[in-house]
Amino acid sequence: MAQRFLQWIQYSAILDLRLFPENPSTREIENNWNKKENEKDRQGTRRKTRRTHTHSHALSEAWQSGQQYPRFPIDADAQEGSGLPWGVTVSPFAAKDENGQAPAYGSDGHLLPRCENCWAYFNTYCELEQWSWSCSLCGTLNGLSSKAIARFSHPQSCAEMMSSFIDLEFPEESSSEEIMEARPVYVAAVDLSSSEEFLELTKSALLASLEALAPGSLFGLATFSHKLGLYDVQGPIPVLKNVFIPPDTDGTIPIELGDVMPLLQFLAPVETCKDRIASALETLRPSTSWERTTGAGQGLEGVLMGGRGFGVAMEALFNYLGSEYGSTFALARVFAFLSGPPDYGAGQLDTRRYGEQYASKGEDADCALLPEQTPFYKDLAVVAVQAGVCVDIIAVTNEYTDLASLKFLSIDSGGSLFLYTSTDDSTLPQDLYRMLSRPYAFGCVLRLRTSTEFKPGNSYGHFFPDPLYENVQHIICCDSYATYAYDFEFANNVGFSRHSSEVPTLQIAFQYTVVVPPEELANSVTVSASRTKHSLKRRLRIRTLQFGTAKNINEIYDSVDPEVVLSLLVHKVILASLEQGVREGRMLLHDWLVILTAQYNDAYKLVEYKTGSSISAQIDVAFSQCPQLHLLPRLVFALLRNPLLRFHEEGVHPDYRIYLQCLFSALEPSSLHCAVYPVLMSYSTPDKQAFPRHSLSRAALITSGSPIFFLDAFTTLIVFYSSTADATLPFPPPHDCLLRTTINKLKQERCITPKLIFIRGGHDDASIFENYLIEEQDVDGSGLTSVMGFVSFLEDITHGVLEYMK
Structure with a gap:
């Protein structure tokens, strides 16, 4: 799957999965579906949505070929009247943009001119004069430095003059040679309060990951239970040093880990110590029941705790690594292997909240189990981010682990959350190898800017928001699949001018660091012959786009991408579920489709009103007049059937729901579509x-x-x-x-x-x-499942529209 840089709601979709006339039989539904699909297959229509071109010359080509031009709503009334979310999804480290084009590469990113007013970067849409340039986002006239004038006098060798999608390298600073050659660090933190099967799977996964790590990487092996262990694998035999974890809930390890083992003794070069790391892995054994009883003792209300001091261990490791951030390493990635909930020391979680107590107390489990029960791990995520540490949580367990509390460690630091309910058929080794084999960027800063008429509203994704600047996100680690979403709102009541030559403009700036092998570095720049290490390169990726404005609501509907609509809906529903519960999230999604259907029918004049405001025409719940909207009822129906939004009493495990939240909120739109409606x-x-x-x-x-x-x-x-x-x-x-x-x-x-x-x-x-054959299964928009398949669901939406239009 070619990874795309960004995908837009306001794009037309060639994908045309029509819904059906009101109240058809199931067989008619299937025949209509197949007929439409067969027609597309014979015509050679690709399933994947095509994207319109966006740079200046391609725009005129798109107009001449009759291709739909992406359009934004003209003002807030048009946006609200459409019933659609307005936003964008961005995959900033994707290899290609939405048109399948790679970025134009260049150098001297520090010389790229910036607007004195809005700080946007110079791009191909800016008006360039001999001594100045006008910002394409805010219109400000800016002067050009002598270096910029000299640079732009040779446009064919200047990336920002040739393309609106560019990747520019920053020059190395001679005083930061040590930092530029800092090595990436990987640390495995393994739960020993576990089983032999868990440790065997963990060993297999780590052996696979060692094969994926690039030469020049450093690897550290740590263990935790009621004590924290550090391995020195650089000698002839592995040496393990342990530090006991205090049992009290507000305690920390009383000794600095650097005093237990110097960091460079703990971190071993992968290329020379791979066999010794493998030998150390073979020494991993579960802590015995006697050790756990002695070390952990009695917990809350006399309950025997398992001795899994995860919170304290993570905090100690982050501080341990953070002491060398920027010198010994530029990126540290911690793989936290968990076999159950943290139940010892600071950060322990009370898993008794999952069970029958909600029935007896009259509490809604879907409301009570989704929020975190303690701010400990959200605060700990801040420590990880400040230390330059990306955390991947790998939970292999079928018991309640309270991922709702733990998830912040991964999502705030740009990591992943994996959940495997069994060791027998787990794909953990393949997943870890796959994750480490693909390219990634780190130390990333993502910034979205818009022209003055509109602005970003909410932002969604696995990042850490900047505490000072709006619309700036920090991402510790980002691969080509990582996707983020933004929705837009108008900055004022005027909206976009209907007569002005200025058009809506959007610019995404992504600053990041990559590890460059010596041979690749030698091909791109002149380097010292003595340099043989992997080096770090800081780069700036810029994507600037301009859009049209819709003259009417029909043009808005004609430029909709249903997959991106789904992505924004999923983010919004997850947020609503976390704040108000799953039931509220379901109702909001159901009501959204009712309102969209009503506004669509009104826009296309498909309903007529008789005396007394009675509606004489049938409601077009299939969006038959607008191919771009055909898929939405099916996607909403499938989303309501998904475990993400099903109820606790239907057998949805709360940890699995959290896992789906983390997975779905990071997927690019076409993958999310596949996950929701296979x-x-x-x-x-x-x-x-x-x-x-x-x-x-x-x-x-x-x-x-x-x-x-x-x-x-x-x-x-x-x-x-x-x-x-x-x-x-x-x-x-x-x-x-x-x-x-x-x-x-x-x-x-x-x-x-x-x-x-x-x-x-x-x-x-x-x-x-x-x-998976959900269309004949039961679904309801507001309560538990009833006798409602997809056809009945459309009838329910129709009744909702009639009520809404009264």
Whole structure:
């Protein structure tokens, strides 16, 4: 999957998944769906949404070819009247932009002129004169320095004169040679209050990660239980030094870890110590029940605690690493392997809040279990950020661990949160290897600027907001998949001028650091022949875009990207759920679709009012007049069926809900679409695709007549052979067939490793596959599930629209 820099709501979508006339039968739904998909397949229409060009010359080409130009609402009334969120998703470290173009690379990023008024960077949309330039965002006239004049006199060698998407390097400072050659650091913190199975999986994952780490990396191995252990693996045999963790809830380790073991003794070069690190991993053993009892003792109200001093261990490690931030290392990444909840020392969590007590107390578990129970880990995340540490939490457990409290360590520091409920079929080794193998940036600062008529409202994603400056986010670590979202609001009641030549403009600035191998560095700049180490390069990536304004609501609807709408909705619903509970989040989502449908019907004049304000026409709940909106009812229906928004009493584990919140809030829009509403396709044989997409209903299995189905639910891939499939068809599919090629490509492109499951109908349990066929299952917008599938859901929305329009 080609990673895109940014994706916009105000883009037209070629994807045209039509909904259906009011009250059709399930079979009619399936036939209409397949008919539409087959037409697109014959025409060679790609599923992935195409993006319009955005730099100046391409804009005129897009107009000439009849391609839809992206448009913003003209003012706040138009925005509110559309019923749609207005915003953007950004993948700042993606290899290509929304058009599939790589950035233009250049040097001397420090010389790029900036506006004296709004601090925006010079770009191709600015008016350039001999001695000055006008800012494309605020219109301010700025003078040019002599260096800038000399630079712009050779436009063909100047990246910012050739493209609106640029990557500029900053020069090295001769006084910071040590910092520029600082090495990335990786620390594994392993939970010993665990089982043998947990430690075996952890060992496998860390051995895989060692193969992914680039030469020049430093690696440290630590353990925690009721004591914190540090390994020295640079000698002939591993040496372990332990420090006991105080049992009191406000205590810290009484000794500095630097006094226990110097940091450079703890951090071992991967290229020379890989075998010794592997030997140290083999010495990991679970702490015995006697050790836990002796070390941990009695906890709250006499309950025996397990001796998992995670909070104190993390705080000590962050301070340990932070003492050398900027000299010994430029990036530190901590992998925290957890087998259960922290239950010892500072940061211990009371897991008794998960259970039957809510029924007896009359409390709403969906409200009580989503917020954090202590600010300890949110405060600890601040320590991690200040120390330049990115934290990845890897929980391998089926017991309640209270990820709602722990998640801040990962999301604020730019890390990931992984949850595996079993060691038997865990993809942890593959996920860790995949995560460390892909390119990443660190020490990042992300800033979004707009022209004066509008401004960013809320920002969403795994970052740390700057405490002083608005719309500035700090990201400790960022890979090509990491995606962030912003919504917009108008800065005043005027909006965009209908007659002015000025157009809405948006600029994203992303400053980051990357590790550059010696050979790559030698190809790009002149370096000393003696330099053989990996070096750090600071870069500035700028993307500037301009948009049109919509003359009417129809033009707004015609330039909508439903996948980006889904992304913004998910962020907003997660926020509402955390603040007011899952029930409120569901109701807000349901009501949003009702209001959008009502405003759409009103905009297209699809309803008529008789005497007494009675509505004479049927409501078009399928958005049949606007292809870009067709998909939204299906996405909302699927989101209401997703465990993200299902109720605690339906069997949704609170930790799994938090895991989905963290996963969904970092996915780029097309991946999120797949996770919420999976792709179901069919095959006549393993080498021949029948239909590219079906609705998620049992009718698809019946009406298509295909023997093989492939379902992509992002985290799970399922190959299902129907019970009527010819017995001569090979099962499972051969490794060299088209279906396997498709599966391998998807697995290679995914940010996490999906589980692959083969099911033979009539022989194997097909429930895991059938559970994804949600369109005939029950869903309700406000309460528990009722007798409502997708068709009934559309009827419910219709009734809601009629009530809203009265």
